[in-house]
Amino acid sequence: MTRAAEPSRRTILAAAVAAAATGAAGPASAATGTRSTQGPSSLVDNRAWTSYTDWCSGTAQGTRAVAGARPGLVIAAPAGTADYTDPHTQKTATWEYATWTSPLHRLSVPSTEVIASWNAKTPAGTWLQVELTGTYSDGTDTPWYVMGRWAAGDQDIKRTSVDGQTDKKSTVWTDTFSIDDAASGLRLAAYRLRLTLYRTPGTKGTPTVWRLGAMGSDIPDRFTVPASTPGLARELAVPRYSQEIHAGQYPEYDNGGEAWCSPTSSQMIIEYWGRKPTAEQLAWVDPQFADPQVCQAARFTYDYQYGGCGNWPFNAAYAATYKDLQGVVTRLGSLTDLETLIAAGIPAITSQSFLKSELTGAGYGTSGHLMTVIGFTADGDVIANDPFSVDDGAVRRVYKRSEWETIWLRTKRYNASGKVVSGTGGVCYLYFPARPTPAQRRALAAVGVR
Structure with a gap:
């Protein structure tokens, strides 16, 4: 604070959180578990991938879904290697990686903001990156935006957001995708999330991701x-x-x-x-x-x-x-x-x-x-x-x-x-x-x- x-x-x-929108906030609907509504005015869309079926529904390159009491996603066989220079330590290291890309999610609430969140464990020698790409209401696409580079610990990388990401229609502010000019009526209509899981080359370690999702919203201007x-x-x-x-x-x-x-x-x-x-x-x-x-x-x-x-x-x-x-x-x-x-x-x-x-x-x-x-x-x-x-x-x-x-x-x-x-x-x-x-x-x- x-x-x-x-x-x-x-x-x-x-x-700005939202502009030129109408309606007022109200209780969420229990009907779908994915949106908050009050009458005809939709304000919030939640989507999360958490089940074995969810993890099997995406596009995997080197990852696999794991069943059980808490289904998740892990590295199966690396898709390749990549160098990463940590901007906070200036150290460059080579990592094996594998990716998983979610199916396209069409927002029930065309949104001015989207915030991703995830639940995972990252043993020593592993970390993950979450990215978002989407389609605007005008039919054009966003770039891939980094929503976070994260590890539970701090011995391998320094967990970080990424500044300076914009295409002049939207910008990522720390942890929040935001439409630059909500008053224009432009909204994000759909998105995909991409997970990249990293580990030290030659090891068997892997992140395990149990939950990946995002909250999209279009909240009206209100004092x-x-x-x-x-x-x-x-x-x-x-x-x-x-x-x-x-x-x-x-x-x-x-x-x-x-x-x-x-x-x-x-x-x-x-x-x-x-x-x-x-x-x-x-x-x-x-x-x-x-x-x-x-x-x-x-x-x-x-x-x-x-x-x-x-x-x-x-x-x-x-x-x-x-x-x-x-x-x-x-x-x-x-x-x-x-x-x-x-x-x-x-x-x-x-x-x-x-x-x-x-x-x-x-x-x-x-x-x-x-x-x-x-x-x-x-x-x-x-x-x-x-x-x-x-x-x-x-x-x-x-x-x-x-x-x-x-x-x-x-x-x-x-x-x-x-x-x-x-x-x-x-x-x-x-x-x-x-x-x-x-x-x-x-x-x-x-x-x-x-």
Whole structure:
């Protein structure tokens, strides 16, 4: 998180979420598990490849699908070798690689933005790259865009987004494909994703990818959103961690404190699901530092190009490195959607920006901040674990429902200088078991995630 007076890197880079669109956000449809709708207005399309049938449906060059309780994709026989010069270490290495390209997915919501996410393990000596190509609504095609170069560890490559990718119709801003001029009416109509799996030549290691997908959306410009009606009073027992007690720690991972809202929130939910790093994994952390698992989360979500820990899919991928967890990035339509998840025992990490005066009781303003929604009061107000707190004991907050819903769902807002800037339009991370209960599966489907 950064203060309102100090625009975040994401704020500087972000294009407008959407323009010249109509309609308002609403609850997701449970019918298909792929889209969020309110009446005739479609806003969000989710597609994920997760099953053995899914992995067999793509075009494989050197990869194979693996069946089992958690189907995945691995290297079978390398398609070739390639040199990669890591831009953050300047080291060049040769890697064996294999690829898998998804079938064409036609977006039910012709989109102004697309965010990919993936779940995988990458043993030492392996890593992966995710790319996207698509067809615009005018019939022309995008180039292949790199959506992330990722490894669970940092010994082989430095995980990174790739700047400077544009064809003058669209641009990739860190982790988000964005139409450059949404007001023109241009949209992305369809896309393919490509996975490239890498390993050290002559070895038998391989990444295993369990989930690959993307969320496309076309959220209308809005400064306000319709108020939802409270429908749930429940609070989940989610661990509480402060980012602020880490201020000044590990400058190589963006210096702790305000910069660590995303990994701190991620760690809370990882531990809610009963997972945490081992003592051996935490041995690198200074023993004088409290909550060393937050330092671990910051290190292993850090994007060396972005220069911070706020890369959305990198956080979801980090969560999925823990046994039998999944992580996705999506957008939701209202607090009703969050109530659906909380009722099934699924907390959510949400992204919002606001002035100090816009969120009663926060005591700060921000151009971009992540917090964890853990429940609702009897009056329908939001119970959040807000990591921007002086210590762990101060993390639990209650925020007014209407204020919180607005700062999370709007796509336009005024900053402290009175300038119109973008909002996140309902972005959230969802972490949940690889094998959800029937109730959890229904709740996820109800918000468009399968």
